[in-house]
Amino acid sequence: MKCPYCSHDDDKVINSRASRDGRYVRRRRQCSACGHKFTTLETAIASTPLVIKKDGRRESFDRQKILNGLIKACEKRPVPYKSIEDIAQSVEKWMEETSLKEIKSQDIGKFILDKLKTLDAISYVRFASIYLSFKDINELYENVSKLIKKGS
Numbered sequence: 001m002k003c004p005y006c007s008h009d010d011d012k013v014i015n016s017r018a019s020r021d022g023r024y025v026r027r028r029r030q031c032s033a034c035g036h037k038f039t040t041l042e043t044a045i046a047s048t049p050l051v052i053k054k055d056g057r058r059e060s061f062d063r064q065k066i067l068n069g070l071i072k073a074c075e076k077r078p079v080p081y082k083s084i085e086d087i088a089q090s091v092e093k094w095m096e097e098t099s100l101k102e103i104k105s106q107d108i109g110k111f112i113l114d115k116l117k118t119l120d121a122i123s124y125v126r127f128a129s130i131y132l133s134f135k136d137i138n139e140l141y142e143n144v145s146k147l148i149k150k151g152s
């Protein structure tokens with residue numbers, strides 16, 4: 001860390017202390033050139049993988065986009081908003097915990113479909129028709145017919 005007094009690039013940490021809520025660490029440092037003491041704050045930044053879209057472009061993960069897609073798929077269906085939020089939350093958690101640097105948007109779609117499947121069949125089909133490719137649609141039909149058999 002560069003010293004704010006003399007810009008020297010070497011210091012030693014005198015003490016470190018976490019804030020009461022644990023959200024950041026405060027470090028007291030001493031510049032090894034001029035001897036001045038200064039403080040740095042360290043916070044954790046969650047990093048999520050980049051999303052690879054169907055056309056190959058990359059974009060950063062956006063929880064709101066997932067939420068919007070789900071709201072659209074569940075429109076006028078008896079799905080509580082809380083359940084929709086829970087799915088978006090679990091996607092975000094999965095993204096934060098994975099060690100992958102990049103992830104296909106279709107894989108995210110499949111993850112969401114898995115959750116949606118147990119929630120509402122119509123929303124499931126709607127969501128799938130937006131997010132899956134043609135090959136996956138056949139798989140979808142198989143799943144839907146299984147769901148219908150189960151329901152009757």
Ligand SMILES: [Zn+2]
Pocket residue numbers: 003004005006007008031032033034035036
């Ligand atoms: Zn200094």
